[in-house]
Amino acid sequence: xxTIKDMTETKNWSGQTLVTADHMLFEAPRNKHFMTGSEVLxxxxxxxxxxxxxxxxxxxxxxxxxxxxxxxxxxxxxxYFRGENEFxxxxxxxxxxxxxxxxxxxxxxxxxxxxxxxxxxWSGTRIPCQLILMAxxxxxxxxIQPDNLEVxxxxxxxxxIWYAENVQELFDMSIAAFIVAEKPDVHVPIVTVVDGFxxxxxxxxxxxxxxxxxxxxxxxxKSPLPPIxxxxxxxxxxxxxxxxxxxxxxxxxxxxxxxxVRSAVERSRPYAEHFLNGLVHITGNEDAEIAFVTCxxxxxxxxxxxxxxxxLGIKSKVIKLRTIRPFPxxxxxxxxxxxxxxxxxxxxxxxxxxxxxxxxxxxxSDTEVVGGPRVAGGMSLPAEAIIQEVMxxxxxxxxx
Amino acid sequence: MGLDIYKINPEFKDIMPQEIIDLEENxxxxxxxxxxxxxxxxxxxxxxxxxxxxxxxxxxxxxLRYVLSALPKPEDTVIVNSTGCTSLMFPHIxxxxxxxxxxxxxxxxxxxxxxxxxxxxxxxxxxxxxxxDGATVDIGLDYTLQSFFRQENITTICFDNEVYANTGGQESxxxxxxxxxxxxxxxKKFEKVKMWELAKTSGCHYSINMTASAPKAVAKAVRExxxxxxxxxxxxxxxxxPCILEIGLSANEGLGEMKDQDKDRxxxxxxxxxxxxxxxxxxxxxxxx
Numbered sequence: 001x002x003t004i005k006d007m008t009e010t011k012n013w014s015g016q017t018l019v020t021a022d023h024m025l026f027e028a029p030r031n032k033h034f035m036t037g038s039e040v041l042x043x044x045x046x047x048x049x050x051x052x053x054x055x056x057x058x059x060x061x062x063x064x065x066x067x068x069x070x071x072x073x074x075x076x077x078x079x080y081f082r083g084e085n086e087f088x089x090x091x092x093x094x095x096x097x098x099x100x101x102x103x104x105x106x107x108x109x110x111x112x113x114x115x116x117x118x119x120x121x122w123s124g125t126r127i128p129c130q131l132i133l134m135a136x137x138x139x140x141x142x143x144i145q146p147d148n149l150e151v152x153x154x155x156x157x158x159x160x161i162w163y164a165e166n167v168q169e170l171f172d173m174s175i176a177a178f179i180v181a182e183k184p185d186v187h188v189p190i191v192t193v194v195d196g197f198x199x200x201x202x203x204x205x206x207x208x209x210x211x212x213x214x215x216x217x218x219x220x221x222k223s224p225l226p227p228i229x230x231x232x233x234x235x236x237x238x239x240x241x242x243x244x245x246x247x248x249x250x251x252x253x254x255x256x257x258x259x260x261v262r263s264a265v266e267r268s269r270p271y272a273e274h275f276l277n278g279l280v281h282i283t284g285n286e287d288a289e290i291a292f293v294t295c296x297x298x299x300x301x302x303x304x305x306x307x308x309x310x311x312l313g314i315k316s317k318v319i320k321l322r323t324i325r326p327f328p329x330x331x332x333x334x335x336x337x338x339x340x341x342x343x344x345x346x347x348x349x350x351x352x353x354x355x356x357x358x359x360x361x362x363x364x365s366d367t368e369v370v371g372g373p374r375v376a377g378g379m380s381l382p383a384e385a386i387i388q389e390v391m392x393x394x395x396x397x398x399x400x
Numbered sequence: 401m402g403l404d405i406y407k408i409n410p411e412f413k414d415i416m417p418q419e420i421i422d423l424e425e426n427x428x429x430x431x432x433x434x435x436x437x438x439x440x441x442x443x444x445x446x447x448x449x450x451x452x453x454x455x456x457x458x459x460x461x462x463x464l465r466y467v468l469s470a471l472p473k474p475e476d477t478v479i480v481n482s483t484g485c486t487s488l489m490f491p492h493i494x495x496x497x498x499x500x501x502x503x504x505x506x507x508x509x510x511x512x513x514x515x516x517x518x519x520x521x522x523x524x525x526x527x528x529x530x531x532x533d534g535a536t537v538d539i540g541l542d543y544t545l546q547s548f549f550r551q552e553n554i555t556t557i558c559f560d561n562e563v564y565a566n567t568g569g570q571e572s573x574x575x576x577x578x579x580x581x582x583x584x585x586x587x588k589k590f591e592k593v594k595m596w597e598l599a600k601t602s603g604c605h606y607s608i609n610m611t612a613s614a615p616k617a618v619a620k621a622v623r624e625x626x627x628x629x630x631x632x633x634x635x636x637x638x639x640x641x642p643c644i645l646e647i648g649l650s651a652n653e654g655l656g657e658m659k660d661q662d663k664d665r666x667x668x669x670x671x672x673x674x675x676x677x678x679x680x681x682x683x684x685x686x687x688x689x
Contacts, residue, residue: 003521052515078518083507084546091504091543095480095511098498100519121501228496228512230476230525233405 002075007217012049014076016214021179025172025275028209037199040167040206041106041132042067044174045077049214051101052079054092059144060196061106061134068104086111090118090131097127100220100227102178104129108196109136109143112150116157122189123158123261126225128181128218129189131159132174135296135347136196137377145378146196148296151324152352158261160190160268161324162276163295167204170194173322176275178215184222186268188261193324195297195347266326279328282335284317285310289340290390291367292318293332293357298345298381305345305386314390321353329360336367341393344369345386349376402475402523403431406494422446423494430473436689439469439619448474448494454485457651459658460559460641463612464489467530467557470619472626472688477526478516480509482535485566485643486559503540505529506547509554517553526555526626533560533574537595541573548602548634555629557622557637558595565643576665581646596669599636605676606635609669613658620689627683628676635676640666 002013010018019028024047035043041064045053053072055065072080079096083089086107096103107115112133122129133154137147154161162177164170174192181190194200226232272279284306292302299320306316319335319342321328336342342361344354354371361367370393373385406424408416427446428437448468454461464486471477474495481490483502490497500508506529513527536544536558544556563581564570571584573593580587596609606628608621618639625635642657644650649657662668672680683689 004518005521051518052511054511079514081514081550084542087504088507088543088546091500091507092511094500094504095498095508095513096515097511098508099478099512099515101515117501118504125500228478228498229516229519230402230478230496231405234494234496 002078004078012214012217013078014074014214016047016049016212018049018216019213021176021215021275024175024209024213024215028213030207030209033206033208034203035167035206036201036203037134037167037170037194038063038067038201040171041174042071043208043211044171045104046071046211047209047214048175048178049102049217050077050104051218052096052103053077054081054083054089054096054105056083056086056089056107056111058086058108058111060136060200061108061132064106064132064134064200068106086115087118090115090122093129094118094122094125094127097129098125098228100218100229102182102218104132106132106134108134109138109150113138113153116153119154119157119159119189124257126187126223126261126264127189128178128187130174130177130181131189131191133191133193134196134200135193143377146198146297147347147376147378148193148195149348149350149352149376151193152348152350154191155325155352158188158258158265159325160188160265161193162190162272162322163193163324164199165296165299165320166199167202168206170199171206171208173276175215178218180268180271180275182218183268183271184224186264186271187224188264193296198297269326272323272326276322278331279321279323279326280331280335281320281322282317283320285315286317287338288315288317289338290314290316290394291336291339291342292316292386293321293342293344293353294318295321295324295353296347298347301381301383302345302386304383305390308383308387309390316390324356327356327360332357332360333364336361336365339367342367342369343386343389344371345381345389346371346374347376347381349374403429406475419446419450427494428469429475431475435687436472436623437469439466439615442469449489450492450494452489452492454488455645455651457644457654458641459612459644459654460485460561461489462615463559463618463639463641466612466615466618467622468493470622471526471528472623473524473526476523477528478512480505480512480527480529482531482540483566484532484535484564485561486530486532488566503535504543505531505535505540506543506552506554506556510547510550510552513552513554524630526630527553528626529554529556531558532565533558533562534564534572537573537593545598545602548599548604548636551603551633553629553633555625555635555637557625557639559641560638561641561643562592563643563646565646569643569646592665596636596638596671600671603634604636604671605633605673607669607671608636609638609666611640611658611662611666613655613662623689624680627688628679631679632673632675
């Protein structure tokens with residue numbers, strides 16, 4: 001096992017050369033590999049000088065959690081253990097992060113819901129931990145299939161939410177996520193979402209930098225709240241919970257604290273723009289009157305739909321949202337200029353992304369938002385379904 | 401760093417409140433002591449608790465003062481709390497404390513302890529959980545026991561007042577059978593949970609059931625429990641701190657109630673594992689106790 005004392009000015013405890021996130025993400029030469037989302041997450045964590053990780057089994061994220069365990073056994077991760085359930089795990093993650101550790105964990109579907117009380121606590125304590133959410137359906141009835149309904153429950157927890165489309169994006173995003181979450185003026189938890197199975201279990205070509213480099217370690221003393229390690233004067237927030245004061249102080253401080261968490265999420269924008277090359281990515285015809293607003297795997301399917309529509313002589317474009325919190329409102333409005341119909345294909349029954357898009361557009365855009373096509377419970381989203389949705393809208397008499 | 405963080409910048413000393421100056425100059429930090437800290441110093445020294453907001457005569461407040469006076473190394477101690485009456489006192493403790501959620505205290509403490517071991521391999525940092533019976537035995541039972549199973553190096557102290565006091569007097573798992581409380585309007589239907597026995601079965605190396613009637617005994621148990629947790633594994637203290645309000649006693653009757661219960665529900669229970677026994681002997685010989 002490594003110890004933190006093995007770290008030097010230039011090398012981390014496992015002997016990797018310390019580099020900046022810019023070097024890791026933009027400059028270091030890369031080689032082609034062929035791996036799944038779970039495997040690529042191991043490669044990302046390996047290059048992030050991670051102090052701690054806590055795991056719990058649930059399909060489809062278990063393999064990713066095993067692989068982080070292997071990294072611990074190999075000396076790349078400082079602390080690793082299996083918790084008792086997801087509520088316990090997210091509490092343990094909170095403890096690790098409060099004590100000054102760069103911390104990562106993974107969960108899926110029912111695990112996310114079981115742990116829910118913790119996510120608001122994470123943002124409220126301003127810890128910069130990372131949750132990799134490999135989205136799956138939630139009970140009942142029992143399902144283990146891909147479905148991203150669970151993300152809707154995460155939207156107002158005060159955590160940042162990023163959404164990766166594929167294996168490559170999962171690698172790059174999960175590295176950038178630590179760096180952005182740890183910025184002293186941001187310093188809130190980050191949830192990096194991928195669609196379970198479609199990304200976690202699908203093998204794709206990915207370009208990775210060498211594994212002899214790793215990010216500089218987390219610097220807990222740059223935190224806006226002192227870490228719980230008895231090394232700095234105690235933080236007033238944890239010593240003086242507002243509820244213990246007069247009601248007037250309690251109301252005002254609680255409200256301003258909650259606003260500040262949301263402001264911190266907004267302050268992540270410039271960093272996210274830099275590391276993600278923009279909060280939205282657009283493919284297809286810039287001047288199209290038909291657009292797809294998507295995140296995750298739905299983006300991939302929409303791109304196929306766009307190509308097929310092009311063959312039929314119908315111009316369209318795909319506006320892929322890479323961050324959900326902060327929501328890229330300005331970028332979305334700009335991308336929808338001149339667009340007549342915006343379709344929102346989704347992997348859930350409620351259409352949470354459609355609601356997000358409509359909220360962003362309300363009173364600011366003439367684009368008509370069409371919530372669909374929508375699949376759930378593990379169904380795939382074939383390009384045909386997307387084409388049909390478009391045809392029925394633009395050519396209602398003839399249909400598809 | 402430890403004690404240094406309590407030192408006041410001389411530039412600001414003239415504007416600091418007296419109790420903060422006292423904390424630097426007259427608190428019993430371990431680093432300044434030649435012998436183990438203890439309750440004997442309470443009358444002359446600055447306590448680590450600055451007032452409190454509990455009811456007049458609440459035995460919990462007294463018990464917390466005993467606990468704080470007995471921490472072997474307060475300047476490197478983190479206390480993890482939960483929701484309840486105890487959380488009313490935590491803002492007044494001079495140390496690093498955490499209030500996270502209701503019931504997850506042993507899980508948070510596990511994360512903190514493991515990371516402190518990782519980040520500070522050469523400094524002994526103690527992590528102590530202090531929560532009520534609702535947090536420890538009802539809503540948080542899973543996390544309490546699992547931390548014992550995992551052999552976490554933390555001390556768990558339960559201030560057992562046998563009721564959810566802070567929410568207005570509801571029955572808890574630690575309420576004695578037959579007692580009428582809110583949510584048990586015809587009396588509690590099952591026996592008081594023997595948490596101290598569960599602690600032993602679940603892997604604690606030291607488990608005690610006692611009242612807070614004798615300050616010295618509380619202080620001794622706290623010191624022993626923390627030293628064992630450091631070196632060997634999890635330890636558990638179940639301390640009766642009656643809610644005088646909910647059982648209809650006056651502010652001056654708490655001590656009498658605890659003394660009565662010393663012979664009844666809280667008749668002394670003490671388990672020390674053979675390893676811990678051996679270790680305590682060593683500590684005694686070295687003057688650490």
